[in-house]
Amino acid sequence: MSSTYGKNIRISIFGQSHSEAVGVVVDGLPSGFRPDLDELRRFMDRRAPGKNSYSTPRKEADAPEFLSGLNGGVTCGAPLVALIRSKDTRSADYSNLKDVPRPGHADFTAQLKYKGAQDVAGGGHFSGRLTAPLCVAGGICLQILKSKGIEIGAHIASIGNIRDVRFDASSVGRADFHLLRGAAFPVLDEARGAQMLTAIEQARKDGDSLGGVIECAVTGVPGGLGDPMFDGMENRIAGIVFGIPAVKGIEFGSGFGGTSLRGSDNNDSFYMDGGRVRTRTNNHGGILGGITSGMPIVFRAAVKPTPSIAKEQYSVSLSGKSNVRMTIKGRHDPCIVPRAVPVVEAAAAVAVLDALLDGNKYQ
């Protein structure tokens, strides 16, 4: 099994990079909700390729086609299905990949699993293109959450060694999110953003690539969501965020950095704030024991450098059982982190809405 997620909202993503279409089934959406399709298009545009020098020039018409689940533009309770047709594919670019797997890609592991039947063109089902339908699903979930006072925003926390400032985990909110959503390159500190862009451009010129970290926050979350142990909010968010290709790590609140603190510094003091319990700091990232505290959920995802690079690399010929050199042709982002920002938001939205629909949330 593979590409399904969720308990109350179940998304099932399908398609290969160069198949006729990619898409998603979203089962379990509350009925009676009217998605704002313009807002969804704007959200999708933040992920779309071909906008600038650091993203692939391949053009996608990412406008989703809704086949079912809407009735008069309103969710009707039946599974919602959105298709994104493929255009402008060049399968010929990939003809050699079954024999010579690209380093850092899933070509080799797909070969092991599917014994040569896998669709290698463009990475097949492992392609970053599959994040487009995730954005359709997540984009609608974002709108539903917003209608309930829950908002999600994310920014580029680092590109290579260059770090943006972090969210203020205790006070992050709507103002930050509004600015970030409108930005061509979503960072909190524009000067750092400029440095990042320079580094990306340099990597592109070098035929190389860069990775980075995305920081995401969810505000307005009611306390009491999630469950202990294996169905906690950390497990659930990690369970969907690791579905985004190239994510190799996730941390909540103070995360790995928090392991260098002493307990007296990492513990978040409770205090009363006008009748509501809050914490002074938010090293717990809004989650204690798997359950939300009502403070913002804050997490960071590590995105590895794009494995597709123009530089020559070492690989093997599976048929010849020999070592070979190989060069990847085609067009690739020198850094996918900027385009992955809305994808992380989308993933978080699905996980949070799924938890919000848990029958046991108001025990």
Place this chain on the structure above:
Amino acid sequence: MSSTYGKNIRISIFGQSHSEAVGVVVDGLPSGFRPDLDELRRFMDRRAPGKNSYSTPRKEADAPEFLSGLNGGVTCGAPLVALIRSKDTRSADYSNLKDVPRPGHADFTAQLKYKGAQDVAGGGHFSGRLTAPLCVAGGICLQILKSKGIEIGAHIASIGNIRDVRFDASSVGRADFHLLRGAAFPVLDEARGAQMLTAIEQARKDGDSLGGVIECAVTGVPGGLGDPMFDGMENRIAGIVFGIPAVKGIEFGSGFGGTSLRGSDNNDSFYMDGGRVRTRTNNHGGILGGITSGMPIVFRAAVKPTPSIAKEQYSVSLSGKSNVRMTIKGRHDPCIVPRAVPVVEAAAAVAVLDALLDGNKYQ
């Protein structure tokens, strides 16, 4: 829902810190396997408290009592159930926790979710004591994996700011694991280990606590395990490891550090090694596209500093809606990282065996 994990092997953990017993149901174990109960006891002993100055002096008789699932000492196909009876509990220590939640603990979020019905004694179902039955389940899975040539080992990668050397991700193996399993304090570099112990002792004296990072490796894993997107090995391992209390982050292979590398450095070159495809480096941590490559799986989990500290802290009185100071009484580890090492191994074992039993692994 909460404390169940797995698709082919399903574990269901139960109990509260001070309930009559904690335990686990393990459904789906292959039949006909004879667990080595002495080896299991030795494995459990690595987690057991009360062994030294950095762990709580509470005595546990962690020897599991098997109620079902074994027939003549051999797994019979029926769900295996193991109980660990509670002894030496002092519930009186916790009487005030419903009103004044401990910073960094789940007391407050449990209150939100369960509306005052939660069992607060010793942290209830959120207690680290629940990792004992996880070790029973994982300990048996480890033995089954070993019989198939798959081994799992882990060490303390850091305590506070003091770092052990890392596993050599490409060549980690049995020799490392053997040493680590026999060590009272499992590190690769004993000098660093001594520094860590000093730091822990200092934290204890200061009425404070320390966190750390645990690195875990799985060797002998066949290629082709796991699925794309949401059922990849990273998702699955994260899904169980975040079930260990105090884990706030996980990263695979080069992880967060890999985001500072360029693609040409982070990509792992393939080469032929006596007819078998391997990678020169292992920045991918044995997983590409969610699917195992045959290289060792390597991941690190961030463990936050023990939230229970002797120092006075700030909290609130939920009944009085006022800010209060509070001091946690009772006995607590100044650092739970050493005892969490076998727990991480256990969690990895369950996830890997679950994947190994996937019907589609040999597509």
Place this chain on the structure above:
Amino acid sequence: MSSTYGKNIRISIFGQSHSEAVGVVVDGLPSGFRPDLDELRRFMDRRAPGKNSYSTPRKEADAPEFLSGLNGGVTCGAPLVALIRSKDTRSADYSNLKDVPRPGHADFTAQLKYKGAQDVAGGGHFSGRLTAPLCVAGGICLQILKSKGIEIGAHIASIGNIRDVRFDASSVGRADFHLLRGAAFPVLDEARGAQMLTAIEQARKDGDSLGGVIECAVTGVPGGLGDPMFDGMENRIAGIVFGIPAVKGIEFGSGFGGTSLRGSDNNDSFYMDGGRVRTRTNNHGGILGGITSGMPIVFRAAVKPTPSIAKEQYSVSLSGKSNVRMTIKGRHDPCIVPRAVPVVEAAAAVAVLDALLDGNKYQ
């Protein structure tokens, strides 16, 4: 996987007939509920063996021991675990079953699946004894449902060829249930009940056994529970009722009999009843399109004749690969239908409470 059921309430049943204990984990119960243990005991007693001539004289002390999940007698949100210790077992009776499987039992199929490692004593995990923990789980669910105005009752609809009258599907309710729960032999028509008892006694004398049908009704169910297609209430109830050993069929509303009606007779006319929509008849058994209508849920389960009979039967020796005659020793009910009545109620209770806790029920 096997013995787990449910999405919001997850029950996981364990044990073998002659293992040290059988039991159940119930995860997801609403917190803050105080089970009435006396009422639970009375419910369990309806299933208990040894009460009369048509049930096995084996004595069970079916009083469950609660290990966790209760705090001060109230559900605390953590998984509830109940054990029933085994007593009075005679494993020696079953020593030959690995070689000579009993007709109509799971001995042979367990042998195929578990390759000789299965626990054959008393039927192992396939024993009817596993319905005792199902009754613990279901008994508590019944109490929770009752607190929400939902009641469940069942009666013996037939034994062999002797049929009780059926529930009036449109008006079945509390009065019927009250009488049935208090009856030693739960039928609506006592004269038919007397005939059934005579038939059972005759079968016992003949060294033979009888089957029958159990009819179950659930009243007070709100409309709108369940989902279309594969997660409808029929699918869900069937999914748990077929977990009761010996059940070989299930039908809802007019069921198989309804296939002989014309649409104009089988369709249930809607009418207004004091501002509420009801149906004149209830051939739909309270479920249309998988979703509850607010009319009583009515279903019937077919229970095959007890496969354990005293008469000589034909089987095979698996080791000798030869045909043999065999006689089953030990003590067995000539008819398990009466004892299965509360088990069917318990199963229905778990399914209905699980649906009631669906996050999407109030879309």
Place this chain on the structure above:
Amino acid sequence: MSSTYGKNIRISIFGQSHSEAVGVVVDGLPSGFRPDLDELRRFMDRRAPGKNSYSTPRKEADAPEFLSGLNGGVTCGAPLVALIRSKDTRSADYSNLKDVPRPGHADFTAQLKYKGAQDVAGGGHFSGRLTAPLCVAGGICLQILKSKGIEIGAHIASIGNIRDVRFDASSVGRADFHLLRGAAFPVLDEARGAQMLTAIEQARKDGDSLGGVIECAVTGVPGGLGDPMFDGMENRIAGIVFGIPAVKGIEFGSGFGGTSLRGSDNNDSFYMDGGRVRTRTNNHGGILGGITSGMPIVFRAAVKPTPSIAKEQYSVSLSGKSNVRMTIKGRHDPCIVPRAVPVVEAAAAVAVLDALLDGNKYQ
């Protein structure tokens, strides 16, 4: 949640009767399989409407369009998606259904669940049209099963009061299936079939409808598939078959009829048949303790009379809170049983292939 089924093969069905398309995602199909699309079309044709006087004259172009999951005509491991575009719909026929629900349909229960947002046209997501994508999924599963020696066939066991002969449960096989697949009206006894057709024609003339029973057999099933209790083959098959609209009952082997037998008659004697264990009779329907015995799986599904009839019926006006008379316009099958025969085969195919892919089947 609703329209997903399966553990190893996961099908997710989408669409409404009059939405732009209906379709299915099939995740988990073994890779490297080349579906025979001509054979699939012939299978789909058996379900297609408009062929004769007892089925609706609405024309469907049920040829599925494959969007993903195939690469060069071969399954590539990625989720397979098939669409069936809608044509020839007349939504105007259904405009009044939100206010006046049709007896026997899901109009009323959908109203309760989706609060007026449901798509009523043609029954929306509850329409029998959703069985077309189930046939696509099941048709491919049938082909995969056939390649492993497993075949599935079904016939009309009864229409109204007219009964076909039953399968010989012990010897049913390829010859029967071959004849049935080629028949316009699949019965074993053609004389009975002729009577059934007459009865259907009479019901049509009367503006009424008929129900019936479908009997299905699966041959070549290896022993040892399925699990005890809640994941047995009966539970699994029931779990998908109740997803077919209008199914109100299911029974395995001797089923409800078997409850009238004594144990000595209902038990199936084992015997050696050339080194293989078989049973003389097959009252157990190929399943004991939830696990396959290697004998044919045999089950029967009860299909209620088509609720759409031309006769005037009684219903309510939900807006007016009053009783009303209503007449259903549009075109409807007087008996859907013949068209449901391949749907039952398809459902069985998905359940059996799903079980065959269980990782634990060769414990």
